[in-house]
Amino acid sequence: MNSQNTCDISLAITGSGGAGSITAGELLLSLAGKNGCFGMMRRSFGPQIRGGEAAALVRISHQAVECMNDSFDLLLALDWNNADRFAEEIALRPDSLIIADPAAGDIPEAFRDLGVEIIEVPMKALAKDITAGRPNMVALGLLSHWLGFCSDEAGKLIDQVFGKKGEEITGGSRTAFTAGFTEPLIVAAREARPRPERGDRSFKGERWHFNGNQGCGLGAIRGGIRFAAAYPITPASDLLEWLSPRLEQLGGSLVQAEDELASINMVIGASFGGVPSLTATSGPGLALMTEAMGLAVASEIPAVVVNVMRGGPSTGIPTKSEQVDLNMAVYGLHGDAPHLVLGALDHADCILTTEWAVRLAEALQTVAIVLTDQNLAQSTVLIPEPNYQLPEIAGRLIAQPTDGYQRYELTASGVSPMAIPGTASSTYVADGLEHTESGKPSTAAADHLAQLEKRSRKIHSFDFGKHWADVRGEGRTAILTWGSSSAVAREAGSRLRAAGHDVKVIALRLLLPASPEKLANELKGVGRVLIVEQSHSKQFHHYLRAYYDIEADTRTLARPGPLPITPAEIVEKIDNWS
Amino acid sequence: MDQAAQSIALTPKDFKSALKPVWCPGCGDFAVLNAITKALAFMGLPREEVALISGIGCSSRIAAYTSVYGFHGVHGRALALASGLKAARPDLTVLVAGGDGDGLSIGGNHFIHACRRNMDMTYIIMDNEVYGMTKGQASPTTAPDWADSKLTPHGTGIRPFQPAGLALTAGASFIARGFTGDPNGLAKILVAAMEHKGFSFVQALSPCPTFRPEQMQWKHHVKAFDEEISTNPIEAARRIQADDGMSTGIIYQHEHPVFRPGTGVDNGMGSIESEFKI
Numbered sequence: 001m002n003s004q005n006t007c008d009i010s011l012a013i014t015g016s017g018g019a020g021s022i023t024a025g026e027l028l029l030s031l032a033g034k035n036g037c038f039g040m041m042r043r044s045f046g047p048q049i050r051g052g053e054a055a056a057l058v059r060i061s062h063q064a065v066e067c068m069n070d071s072f073d074l075l076l077a078l079d080w081n082n083a084d085r086f087a088e089e090i091a092l093r094p095d096s097l098i099i100a101d102p103a104a105g106d107i108p109e110a111f112r113d114l115g116v117e118i119i120e121v122p123m124k125a126l127a128k129d130i131t132a133g134r135p136n137m138v139a140l141g142l143l144s145h146w147l148g149f150c151s152d153e154a155g156k157l158i159d160q161v162f163g164k165k166g167e168e169i170t171g172g173s174r175t176a177f178t179a180g181f182t183e184p185l186i187v188a189a190r191e192a193r194p195r196p197e198r199g200d201r202s203f204k205g206e207r208w209h210f211n212g213n214q215g216c217g218l219g220a221i222r223g224g225i226r227f228a229a230a231y232p233i234t235p236a237s238d239l240l241e242w243l244s245p246r247l248e249q250l251g252g253s254l255v256q257a258e259d260e261l262a263s264i265n266m267v268i269g270a271s272f273g274g275v276p277s278l279t280a281t282s283g284p285g286l287a288l289m290t291e292a293m294g295l296a297v298a299s300e301i302p303a304v305v306v307n308v309m310r311g312g313p314s315t316g317i318p319t320k321s322e323q324v325d326l327n328m329a330v331y332g333l334h335g336d337a338p339h340l341v342l343g344a345l346d347h348a349d350c351i352l353t354t355e356w357a358v359r360l361a362e363a364l365q366t367v368a369i370v371l372t373d374q375n376l377a378q379s380t381v382l383i384p385e386p387n388y389q390l391p392e393i394a395g396r397l398i399a400q401p402t403d404g405y406q407r408y409e410l411t412a413s414g415v416s417p418m419a420i421p422g423t424a425s426s427t428y429v430a431d432g433l434e435h436t437e438s439g440k441p442s443t444a445a446a447d448h449l450a451q452l453e454k455r456s457r458k459i460h461s462f463d464f465g466k467h468w469a470d471v472r473g474e475g476r477t478a479i480l481t482w483g484s485s486s487a488v489a490r491e492a493g494s495r496l497r498a499a500g501h502d503v504k505v506i507a508l509r510l511l512l513p514a515s516p517e518k519l520a521n522e523l524k525g526v527g528r529v530l531i532v533e534q535s536h537s538k539q540f541h542h543y544l545r546a547y548y549d550i551e552a553d554t555r556t557l558a559r560p561g562p563l564p565i566t567p568a569e570i571v572e573k574i575d576n577w578s
Numbered sequence: 579m580d581q582a583a584q585s586i587a588l589t590p591k592d593f594k595s596a597l598k599p600v601w602c603p604g605c606g607d608f609a610v611l612n613a614i615t616k617a618l619a620f621m622g623l624p625r626e627e628v629a630l631i632s633g634i635g636c637s638s639r640i641a642a643y644t645s646v647y648g649f650h651g652v653h654g655r656a657l658a659l660a661s662g663l664k665a666a667r668p669d670l671t672v673l674v675a676g677g678d679g680d681g682l683s684i685g686g687n688h689f690i691h692a693c694r695r696n697m698d699m700t701y702i703i704m705d706n707e708v709y710g711m712t713k714g715q716a717s718p719t720t721a722p723d724w725a726d727s728k729l730t731p732h733g734t735g736i737r738p739f740q741p742a743g744l745a746l747t748a749g750a751s752f753i754a755r756g757f758t759g760d761p762n763g764l765a766k767i768l769v770a771a772m773e774h775k776g777f778s779f780v781q782a783l784s785p786c787p788t789f790r791p792e793q794m795q796w797k798h799h800v801k802a803f804d805e806e807i808s809t810n811p812i813e814a815a816r817r818i819q820a821d822d823g824m825s826t827g828i829i830y831q832h833e834h835p836v837f838r839p840g841t842g843v844d845n846g847m848g849s850i851e852s853e854f855k856i
Contacts, residue, residue, distance in 0.1 A: 034856040147703045208854040218854065221847065227840075246850050253840020255665050257658065259693035265655040266662030269631070273650055273667035295652045299678055382856065421647040421663075424626045429595075429641050429648035439596060441642065441650075483796075 007199040008061040009147065010069040012090045013139060015078030017045075017052045020136030024078075025056020026380070027140055027157060032135055033209060033382045034153040036201030036405070037237040038064040042379040043563075044089055045319055046082065053082040055090065060305040061145060062199030064383045070568040072096060074146070075111065075140050078123065079104040082171075083111070088563060092116055099142060099186070102134070119189050122471075126179045128332040130174025133179070141180020148198075154194050183313030187265035212376030213239035213280075215350030216306050217246065220278050222351070223358025224395070225304065227277040230264035231259055235374040236308040260288035264305065268292060270432055271301045274420035276362055276396075277329045283325050284314065286369075288331045293367045297337040297455065299430040300408065300418070300431025302361040302396060303366075306354060309373040311561045320562030321375035323483050326543055329369045330512055336452055338459045340368040341512035343487035348386035350376060353509060356467060359393040364458050365415060369513075373534075375484040375564055382448040391465045401425040406437040407561040410450055438526055459513055468510040468518055475502025475572060478523060478552070481532040482508045482540055484563055489532050492570035501574065514547035529554045530573055536560040579818060588833065590615040595645050600636070604794070606758035606784030607637050613782075614673065614763045617768035628671045631660040633732060635677035636711045637784065639705035646673075654684030657692040657701060664697045666837050667758050668782035671772060672699040673773065679709045682718040682739050693777055695837045700771045700778045703741055704758075705784035706793065714789035727787070742829055743818045745779040752778035753814065754828040758785065759797040763826065770828060776836045783824070796824065803827035 013028075015021035025041050032039045034420055039060040041208045046052035057072075077083060081142040086112035090096075094115055099108060102120040122144060127133040137158075144154055152516070155174055162170045163236055180186070186577040206359055210218075221230075227488035228247060230240035244254040252275070257263035263279045272279040281289060286307045309325045311317030329341045340360055344353040354370050394551040399405060399417035405426040409416040412578040419426035433441040434448050471492055479489045486507035493505040508515075525527065529552045533540035544550060559565070579824050593615035601607050618628060628646035632638035634653035641648035647670075651659045660674045681703045692701065707724075709715040715727045716734045719741065723733040745753050752774040756764035764782060771778035783800065786795035803825045808814040814830035 032856060094707055142802070207856045209856045210854050214854070218850070221850065227662070229662060240810075248840050248842040249845050250847070251840070251842055251848065252843035253665055255661065255839050257661075258687055260654060262658035262661070262688055262691070265651065265658035266665065268651070269649070269662030269664075270666035271662075272659070273629075273663045273670070277666065292655065299649070299651075319665035379662055385855070419647075419668060421629050422626055424624070427625050427647050429650055431642070431650045432652055433650060441639075563757035 002479050008059070008063070008069070009074065009196070010059050011074040011076065011143065012054065012072050012085055012086070012241040013054055013076045013078065014055040014083050014090070015136070016081035017054050018133055019054070021054050021056050021078055021080040024136040024140045024142060025058050028143055029060070029380060029382055030059055030152055030157055030209065031073060031144060031205045032060045034157065034202070035149045037062055037325070039382045040065050040068065040379060042068060043248065046085060053085060054063060054295050055086050055091070060368050062201055066381065067491055067567065068564060070566040073122065074099065076143060077101070077104060078135050078139060080108055082107050087111065088132050097476060100319065103370050103481055105341055112266040114341055119185055121183055121185055123180070126183070127176050130172055130175045130179065134173065134174035134302045137173045137176035138180035140164065142183055142186045144177070145181045145186055145301065148196065151178070160397050171426045198343070199578040203384060205432070208385045209380065209382050210347065211380045212344065212350045212372050213308065213349050213378065214242050215347050216280070216344070216354040216370065216372060217242040219306070219354025220358060221246060221250060221350040223355040224276045225278045225364065226250060227267070227270040227275045228254040229257045229263035229270070229277070229279050230254055231263045231281065231285060233282045233285045235310055235377050236282045236285070239280045239308065239377065259482070261286040261292065264292040264303070267303050268296050268301050268490040271303055274422070276302065276358060277360065278304040278306065280308065282308045282310050283312045283316070283328070284299055286325055286328055287332070289327070291334070293337055293339065294333050294337050295432040296367045297333065297339055298432045298434070300365040300455070302365050304358050304361050304368045304370065306370045308377045308576060309371060311410070317562050321373065321484065321534065322371045322561035323373060323485065324539060325371060325512070326535070326539040329371055337455045339512060340364070340459065341371065342368065342509055343371040343483040343511055344376060345483065345507045345509060347376060347381040348383060349509070351386055352388045352390065356390055362396040362486065363415070364462060365396065365418060371483060373484050390467065398428050399423065405519050406441045408435055408451060408454070410437055410454055413461065414454045414456070463513045464510055464515070468515040469522070470506070470507045471504065471522055473497060473502070475504045476566060477507055477528045477530070478500060478526045479505050479532055479570060480544070482511065485532050485534055488565050488567055489570055495571050496574060511543070516548045519548050523550060523552060526552050528542045528552055528577060530570070531556045532565065532570055533558050535560055568570055579714045586617055588622070588635065590619040593618045593645050595643050595661070597642050597720055598645050600639055604787035605636070606706065606786070607640065607704055609758035609761040610637070610702065610782050610784055611640055611643050613756070613764035613768055614675070616765040617759070617772065618646070619768055621682070621772060623671055627669070629663060630675060631672045632674065632711065633680040634677040634711070635680045635709070635726050637675060638680055639679040639834070640684065654680055655688060656680065657685060657688040660699055661692060661695065661697055664699050668838055672828070673702070673772070674699060674701040675704060676718045677717070678705045678741070679717040680706060682741060682744070686718070690744065690748035692704055693745050693750035693779065694836050696749065696776045697837050698752055698775055698777070700780065702768070702780045702782055704782050704784040706784050706790060707738070707739065708785050708786050709776045709791055710788045737745065740818060740823065741781045742831045743815065745755055746814055746818060746830060749834070750774035750779045751832050751834040752828070753830040754779070755781045755783065755826045757783045757796070757826050759800060760826070767828060774831060799824045803829065805829050
């Protein structure tokens, strides 16, 4: 399929750090929205703090997309500095197109050898003739013409984005955009190719533009989070940075802690004080937090941790994605410590899942770990406004002033009323030591058993409802997946269905507690199951083996990052089943 | 009885819980408990508006022995728990207590950062220069030649921390040392510490009769600082360094800006939700 002739186009803009490829990509995605399209953008950086290389990977379509495509239709290189490093991330086909600046030197072998068509446009030279003109704005003009976008909308967007920087920069950006938009070489090349079909652009609703970290942030505050503690770690820092001013706007606060040990303990302290609280981190930080998560489980203090997974172990590949903290989230706590683990399935789902996690943690007075990954967290989508309906969940059960108050009272549901400091007559000591119903430390076997069962009961007897998984389609073949692989699996499912396969895609959102009966019900009549995950050691597969009985013929598509799993890989695996 | 009248009537005993401490007979920690309950009664605070946060160790058991709100957390993290609580609930009076191992070894990072952060709370290190709950190992305040631990049979060979000096360097705005042999003096220090606006640090010399019986002689060595409270960190540093670690009293007090995050009002979700729209 030559998708240059459809309205589902994937393009990459590369350049050295500071060349503005990311800015151009972001503006292009915004323009897509103004031109009736949807899209997604991933940013790819090298490990350098500043400088190095940067690539904006953009997919624009008339339909909402939730993952990147298999390959790229167009590569625009502002320069070729270190572009080799992107070669494996930017898969081109023989019918792809490269737009490059002749002044940038020879095209790297990795790209040249594909034999793709190359259009050389002197972007640097064009920008040089314009006061405050920059090559990336010329590039934006070129690409906007290529995509058939409206130049008036672009002008308005440039004014809006650069307005603060003064007239010279705004004017220069506009002029540079026009130089690219009307560049004769690109106009001629576009003319020479069939126009892309416009597709159905009748969507009249609101379009939302956000990344996964922002989605989690919004879900958190929708759920009622009003305190966060933060220790910076890639790729979770920008979630915390997003929350900081917004919590203040909501009368809440964020404290930067001295380390992850402090941030999780601050969260537990604030939540003990009655304020729903959260922190965000990534693999190594989650490892540091696991001791205190055991405390929150034992002392029954609601606490939410968003863990944005990255390549591991250790510092691993912190700027790239992998689904590899599932084991730690599920099994990492010491002792018998029932808790919640949820995984967000796509960008919109970051909002839903985080809000749900907060509400569940509050209702069940326990720890909820939300797993996302770099892939979701740091890519931006342009999608229809997400709408979802979570079931009614009662908020934290608060104790009224009572004489003879028992914090850890053995109730039928397992949830006991929690006294908030300030409440008279109900003072108690929250304790990580095993305790009696009143909270008195106890080593008695009966007390331990009673409290273990209480903490287990409140989670295992709770009705989590239909949100345990996202299930699409019907068929004898099922793709079973989780996290950011879900969007890829869904796109693969659509392609397979279009090719005549009956495929069901099951993406687990609630990972702990497991829902073996619900999954068994969904797998009735399914003969083949493909388990898809981005983990070398097949963590998700092993998790499934531990908690579920799957009778169907089961295969796995499990491979490590940093390259995202593509829909084509899944399609191929199912096509070549035997 | 209405709430105000009730709070006026509270005695030190009212601030104690019904639990019997796990401490050994003669442990200095009993006197710290007494000093805390005296100070709270003296200040006339309602029990429900006070929270006592602790970590792990003999002394950290103290939270359960008072009748205020308490949190007995994990080893070394009491100050972090307390900082989160104080950030979320600035209306509460927050006390933190624990041992020298809890606060200066595993919790050392939180100690220096709590000093630096200067939130309005009081931290008491009950210092007996030993890990008691794990049966007698050297702590960061143990002398280098103390060879009675099986773990370090030749002594630690490393010099101890000077907690007051550490607190001063880290930016604590109130630094004092008390002695459990003088519970009234300690209670007075605690009242001053709680009245101080900012992070107040109190080192309570609290002998361990079980693993450091020689500390029962401390009562013969402890003396009051013969100088007034210093507001000058250079002067305070000199006093700390010149002292043998056995002088008691308020060493240093200075008004620094108190850290209080998030003083904004709730403006609702509307403008935040609209950021997502293009």
